[in-house]
Amino acid sequence: DFYIRGISRLGIPEIRMSDGPVGVHLSEPTVALPASIALAASFNTNLANKYGAAIGSEARSNNIHIMLGPGMNIHRALFCGRNFEYLGEDPYLAGKLASSYIFGMQNEGVMATAKHYAVNFQEYERHQVSSNLDERTLHEIYLPAFKRCVEEGKVAAVMTSYNLINGVHASQNDYLNNKVLKGEWGFNGFIMSDWASTYDGLACAKGGLDLEMPSAKLMNSTTLLPFIKNGTLDIKVIDDKIRRILTEYVRFGLLKNANIAKEYTFDKEKSRLVAINTAREGIVLLKNDNRFLPIDVKKIKTIAVIGPNGDPAITGGGGSSYVKSLHPISAFEAVKGEVGDNVKVTYAKGVSTGDKVPxxxxDSFDFYTKDKNGNKTKGVYAEFYDNINLEGDIVAKITYDKLNITKNELGVKNISDENCSVRFTCYFSPKESAEYWVATAGDDGYRLFVDGQKKLESWKRQGEVVTKYHAYFEKGKEYKFVVEYFQSGGGAAIRLAAQKRVDKDEDRESLMSSAIENAKNADLVILSVGFNVDTEAEGLDRTFDLPFNQNELIKNIAAVNKNTVVVLNSGGNINMNGWIDNVKGLLQAWYPGQEGNKAVSEIIFGKTNPSGKLPVSFEYKPEDNPTFKSYWTKGKDLHVEFTEGIFMGYRFYDKSDVKPRFPFGFGLSYTTFVYGNMKTPVTTIKAGEKIKFSIDISNIGKMDGAEAVQVYVSDLKSSLPRPVKELKAFDKVFLTKGETKTLEFELDKDAFSFYDPEKHGWIIEPGDFKVSIGSSSVDIRHEFNIFIK
Structure with a gap:
């Protein structure tokens, strides 16, 4: 699936790919970097360059020529299951970090892929949902990061998204691919589809797609040659696609030498340091009551690490981005390592996560089939259809030993693994009366019926997704199971199993009471909570509430121990309403990579000063988010209207009476930074000219630290509604205690312009603008006005 075929007679080598964007996704362990959202929280372009280089270096050492990353979709809504793979809500921040990432990766001789182009904001029904938005919103919010990656990052490839944009699939979207990407931006690389995200071969060919992945299912000679012969498709269009792909091969030297791993040494230790440094800079301290943190280890004797994410290590979210960690360190291990042998450290899980399918x-399959005479045989009976809708005649019948089919093992002659549907039938008669977990997994869609009642459903094109439920089954009673399944491109997989439930209610009570006892007897509680690879992942959208009764766990622990610090693993905001006022500290750790828990412990105990800033606004409740009413479409038309327009994230909260719990750009430090001595040489410029200014940042506290300085621009009077302010520059400065440094900034025409839908382009209107310099979007330290004539 992850390669482009070579043509030996023409001297064109096979080109290998790997999933990204947080490491090299291989079967064996590799360096697992923190999630991209943690990189965004660093506000550090130099770090982003090293991050991309670390992945590129390991890719090259494994003879991987193309990495499928970075991801840079804008956080429109908090539920998206892949938000952790992206770079936050602001297009300027996302674009600057992504282009630095790309530059670092491509300097290692590995092609980067900017994804997912474009306006991909939810996983729910991602193959069918249409993102409907106006031209201005598209160009001001959802395209600038990609534009910057083309113009500044010189990215080699762009991957289209699964969704439709204004009713047209991304893979065949002539406006986005031909007119904007290749035309207006002058993109010289190639456009590839996401896996199995093509729907019409001719439309894709004419709509700008250059490479169909993972195979030429629709863009092939059988489909396209007749159109070329009758003049519907110009052969020059095909020539351009080939030219684009080969141009990148030449640019990266692959026609001369595709064995890029030869005589190349991968510096594993260097990449490991990039991983932990990203965690150190990306973790955000959100709450620190009365400077409770950092903790002086000499003053405590017992620490209770509590929570389902405390052990084993949670390094990343789920889906294609997940990397098997080379050196994972759990929160429990990290705390023990940080405090040494003189402090007792205990661990309690606190809640059951038994509904996670191991x-x-x-592997076990206790189902059977029956013949006409009622004779039973272990296995499952399957009826195949040559379409994805279970329609028409049955074209094949087969019995499998068990329903655990992966890696395109359907194995039926004359049936395509990329376009078929199957009805599986089997029976289950338990050996004892008990509660059972029943789980189904599928790539693509599936439905499970038990005795005619639908129990599980994930009927959509998707990577492998697991769903499960538990029910009581009686000993000796026969239950009929029917699984309906369709496959439409990519790797076929369908699985079914039932096992006796072991996490009974009394076990759940025991886990909670054990955690509470640990908390009562501790001087400090570190609550490690959040999501994991099953609950926040590609192919599904997540909840606002923490799963597995973790909100109740936090409330119970905080009630018995006031010295509680919460460490949160998630790709964005969660429901804190029931406990935030009752804990001393809160660290947003995102998914911190293989050694990120070590960075968390360093911050808690003062070895590292937190410097992360939120790259996304944290609302009090989902209803506060301007996209809430239009996140999911009503009915079944799957057209989502972007009713908020350009006013999303902090652009909405700035103009609204609704305010976030934690604003964009916010993050606490253990030291204090003072802004001063701002110098602005000019106060009037011509439209299109650049303006330079400088400001001093001083660390007047008692600890070394780093500050992410943010520059916002406001148009004080405009012909169209504009945000109160927009991020247009940032820099991260490291200061020892007592040190002062001067930061210099430059604002170009892009900082003052907006997209005019009537002129179909960017314009600058003469008038007064305000430049604000601050520590967050609401903590502005200095301002000055500039007049553009």
Missing amino acids: ENFF
Whole structure:
């Protein structure tokens, strides 16, 4: 699936790919960097360059020529299951970090892929949903990061998204691909589809797609040659696609030498340091009551690490981005390592996560089939259809030993693994009366019926997704199971299993009471909570509430121990309403990579000063988010209207009476920074000219630290409604205690312009503008006005 075929007679080598964007996704362990959202929280372009280089270096050492990253979709809504793969809500921040990432990766001789182009904001029904938005919103919010990656990052490839944009699939969107990307921006690389995200071969060919992945299912000679012969498709269009792909091969030297791993040494230790440094800079301190943190280890004797994410290590979210960690360190291990042998450290899970399906769950299969005479045989009976809708005649019948089919193992002659549907039938008669977990997994869609009642459903094009439920089954009673399944491109997989439930209610009570006892007897509680690879992942959208009754856990622990610090693993905001006022500290750790928990411990105990800033606004409740009413479409038309327009994230909160719990750009430090001595040489410029200014940042506290300085621009009077302010520059400065440094900034025409839908382009209107310099979007330290004539 992850390669482009070579043509030996023409001297064109096979080109290998790997999933990204947080490491090299291989079967064996590799360096697992923190999630991209943690990189965004660093506000550090130099770090982003090293981050991209670390991935590129390991890719090259494995002879990987193309990495599928970075991801840079804008956080429109908080539920998106892949938000952790992206770079926040602001297009300027996302674009600057992504282009630095790309530059670092491509300097290692590995092509980067900017994804997912474009306006991909939810996983729910991602193949069918249409993002409907106006021209201005598209160009001001959702395209600038990609534009910057083309113009500044010189990215080699762009991957289209699964969704439709204004009713047209991204992979065949002539406006986005031909007119904007290749035309207006002058993109010289190639456009590839996301896996199995093509729907019409001719439309894709004419709509700008250059490479269909993972195979030429629709853009092939059988489909396209007749159109070329009858003049519907110009052969020059095909020539351009080939030219674009080969141009990048030449640019990266692959026609001369595709064995890029030869005589190349991967510096594993260097990449490991990039991973932990990203965690150190990306973790955000959101709450620190009365300077409770950092903790003096000499003053405590007992620490209770509590929570389902405390052990084993949670390094990343789920889906194609997940990397098997080379050196994972759990929160429990990290705390023990940080405090030494003189402090007792205990661990309690606190809640049951028993509804997580273990890797070996589908290995057992206690189902059987029956013939006309009622004779039973272990296995499952399958009826195949040559379409994805279970329609028409049955074209094949087969019995499998068990329903645990992966890696395109359907194995039926004359049936395409990329376009078929199957109805599986089997029976289950438990050996004892008990509660059972029943789970189904599928790539693509599936439905499970038990005795005619629908129990599970994930009927959509998707990577492998697991769903499960539990129910009571009686000993000796026969239950009929029917699984309906369709496959439409990519890797076929469908699985079913049932196992006796072991996490009974009394076990859940025991886990909670054990955690509470640990908390009562501790001088400090570190609550490690959040989502994991199953609950925040590609292919599904997540909840606002923490799963597995973790909100109740936090409330119970905080009630018995006032010295509680919460460490949160998530790709964005969660429901804090029931406990935030009752804990001493809160660290947003995102998914911190293989050694990120070490960075968390360093911050808690003062070895590292937190410097992360929120790259996304944290609302009090989902209803506060301007996209809430238009996040999911009503009915089944799957057209989502972007009713908020350009006013999303902090652009909305700035103009609204609704305010976020934690604003964009916010993050606490253990030291104090003072802004001063701002110098602005000019106060009037011509439209299109650049303006330079400087400001001194001083660390007047008692600890070394780093500050992410943010520059916002406001248009004080405009013909169209504009945000109160927009991020247009930032820099991160490291200061020892007592040190002062001067930061210099430059604002170009892009900082003052907006997109005019009537002129179909960017314009600058003469008048007064305000430049604001601050520590967050609401903590502005200095301002000055500039007049553009």
